Amino acid sequence: MELFRREDKMSSLITRNYNLLPVINRFGIRLGFKEKTIAEVCQEKNIDTDFFLAIVNTYTDESYFPEAEFLSFSPVLLIDYLKNTHRYYINYVLPKIEQLLNKVMESCPDNCSSLKMINTFYQKYKSELLLHLKLEDEKVFPYILNLYENKTLSPEGSFIEVIENEHTNVEVKLSDLENLIIRHLSPNYEDNAMNEFLTALLQFENDLNDHARIEDHILITKVIEFEKELKK
Amino acid sequence: MKENVFIVHRSEIIRKGLSLILQEYFKMEITQLNSAKDLSSFAGISGSIMILILEAQADLNLRAIDQLRKNNEVCLVGFYAENSDDQVDQTFDYQLNQFASPIQIQKLIQVIRQSGNKNKNPMQDNGELTSREKEVIKLIALGLANKEIADKLFISIHTVISHRKNITEKLGIKSISGLTVYAIMNNLLDIQDINPEELI
Numbered sequence: 001m002e003l004f005r006r007e008d009k010m011s012s013l014i015t016r017n018y019n020l021l022p023v024i025n026r027f028g029i030r031l032g033f034k035e036k037t038i039a040e041v042c043q044e045k046n047i048d049t050d051f052f053l054a055i056v057n058t059y060t061d062e063s064y065f066p067e068a069e070f071l072s073f074s075p076v077l078l079i080d081y082l083k084n085t086h087r088y089y090i091n092y093v094l095p096k097i098e099q100l101l102n103k104v105m106e107s108c109p110d111n112c113s114s115l116k117m118i119n120t121f122y123q124k125y126k127s128e129l130l131l132h133l134k135l136e137d138e139k140v141f142p143y144i145l146n147l148y149e150n151k152t153l154s155p156e157g158s159f160i161e162v163i164e165n166e167h168t169n170v171e172v173k174l175s176d177l178e179n180l181i182i183r184h185l186s187p188n189y190e191d192n193a194m195n196e197f198l199t200a201l202l203q204f205e206n207d208l209n210d211h212a213r214i215e216d217h218i219l220i221t222k223v224i225e226f227e228k229e230l231k232k
Numbered sequence: 233m234k235e236n237v238f239i240v241h242r243s244e245i246i247r248k249g250l251s252l253i254l255q256e257y258f259k260m261e262i263t264q265l266n267s268a269k270d271l272s273s274f275a276g277i278s279g280s281i282m283i284l285i286l287e288a289q290a291d292l293n294l295r296a297i298d299q300l301r302k303n304n305e306v307c308l309v310g311f312y313a314e315n316s317d318d319q320v321d322q323t324f325d326y327q328l329n330q331f332a333s334p335i336q337i338q339k340l341i342q343v344i345r346q347s348g349n350k351n352k353n354p355m356q357d358n359g360e361l362t363s364r365e366k367e368v369i370k371l372i373a374l375g376l377a378n379k380e381i382a383d384k385l386f387i388s389i390h391t392v393i394s395h396r397k398n399i400t401e402k403l404g405i406k407s408i409s410g411l412t413v414y415a416i417m418n419n420l421l422d423i424q425d426i427n428p429e430e431l432i
Contacts, residue, residue: 114417121413168298169407176410183404184414217275 003057003064006039006049013038017060019203022092026084027052051077059210075148078219079141085211086133093204094126100197107190114185121180125173132166136215144223153230160223167212174205234280236304240265241287241311246330250285250311253334254341268293271300278303283344285309285328292323307344322390361402368395370420373412 004013010033013020024030027047042049051073057064101122108115143154181198237260241247247264254262265271268286271293282300286292288310300306310324326340361369364385371381378396382389400406405414415421 113423117413117416117423121409124409171302172406173410176405176407179404180410180413180417184417 003061004038004053006053007037009033010036010038010041013056017056019206020056020059022088022207023056023059026081026088048073048077051081055081055214058214075144075219075222078214078222079145082211082215082219083137083141086137089204089208090130090133093200093207094129097197097200097204098122098126100193100200103193104189104197107193108188112188115189118177118180118185121173121177125170125177128173129170132170135166144219147223147226147230151230153227158227160220160227167216171208171212174201174208178202178205235260235283236274236277236280237262237283237285238265238271238274239263239285240268240271240290241285242266242290243287246287246311250337253337256334267291268296271296275299280304281345282306283309283341285311286324288312288324288327294323309340309344322393361399365395365399365402366420368392369399369411369415372396372408373415373421373426375408375426 004016010024010029013024014031028045029041029047033041036044038053039049042052054073101119105112105115105119140160143158146154178198178201181194187194237254239247239250239262241250241264244266247266251262251264254260263274268291271284272295275296277300282304284297284306286308289312297306297308307326308324309326309328312327312329314329326344328337328340332340367385368381371384376384378389378392382392385392399411403411403414405411412421412426416423416426
């Protein structure tokens with residue numbers, strides 16, 4: 001897909017890729033753009049246009065990864081964005097997915113023990129994901145912000161290394177959940193209910209992957225380099 | 233699928249030599265690295281068959297390898313300095329030692345390519361678990377470690393690991409709790425046998 005540029009209309013962003021709806025919301029941008037360009041809307045909202053473009057293009061084209069550009073942004077900007085994304089997951093996506101799963105459960109006529117196991121597994125996944133988000137929000141992000149503010153290494157050591165591993169564990173559970181449903185669960189439920197749940201889950205997976213990509217490849221790379229410099 | 237070959241070895245002589253032999257027989261792209269640390273920079277590769285020839289006694293950077301496994305078919309070849317029939321390291325899918333003849337190297341690559349082709353047609357394999365694999369899943373779900381499973385079934389720990397690998401490939405499920413759910417859904421195990429709080 002063609003990349004977005006500053007002079008493109010903000011409305012064309014959504015008509016070309018509606019998956020960006022929640023992404024622009026995270027920047028505080030709402031619909032009703034009239035004929036304004038991306039740069040104009042960003043200026044109005046006091047958003048760094050290059051940063052905005054880098055993010056929406058990352059979500060739009062998987063092969064696009066403006067590492068060099070990203071690396072020039074302040075980590076404060078990145079962390080702000082990532083925190084907003086976490087809030088969106090916690091307050092909106094996860095409750096929504098759970099609601100859809102409940103509908104699937106309700107649609108099961110009888111002998112729902114397998115579906116109940118899926119539900120238990122989902123709960124396990126959710127609590128692990130929440131724990132991971134909490135760790136980032138409460139420990140990792142403050143650690144990074146503090147690092148850049150004071151420009152000294154913390155005596156307690158770095159929080160950075162654990163994160164990538166954590167991502168892998170959470171990703172594995174989500175992919176297991178999908179495979180259990182798609183390949184192994186006998187279909188004892190109403191199809192439309194399951195389709196809605198599964199679609200939401202798969203979409204969430206995509207979003208999480210982009211999110212983890214930004215954290216692992218941009219934020220963490222940046223911080224590790226900064227830590228190295230400080231050690232010198 | 234595109235093939236990517238990596239040779240990771242501290243010795244430049246070995247890197248260049250092996251690369252020369254491989255290039256002579258096969259038209260393949262070969263990347264030579266001094267240290268497995270540098271594998272991390274290739275995390276962006278996807279949809280390839282990746283053949284990694286790694287110096288067996290050096291640090292392997294398993295984290296980067298796991299990352300590559302997510303989007304690629306990865307095949308690990310351990311490169312040994314000595315004839316090492318007794319050093320079976322389960323990390324590696326294949327082994328190669330520095331005295332291997334060019335023919336042996338050529339054969340190895342052929343074997344790797346054929347196994348790669350097999351994986352492309354998963355439909356040929358009906359994906360049914362063998363009864364042994366079912367026993368292994370059951371014990372995993374009960375929370376046993378590899379060593380305990382090996383003792384219980386009178387098999388070696390390597391065999392347990394290879395069963396686990398096959399199970400994950402057949403079912404598409406990696407985590408212990410995911411396998412537990414599978415075991416219960418398929419009546420390999422009764423829900424009463426496990427502590428759901430702990431495992432799921």
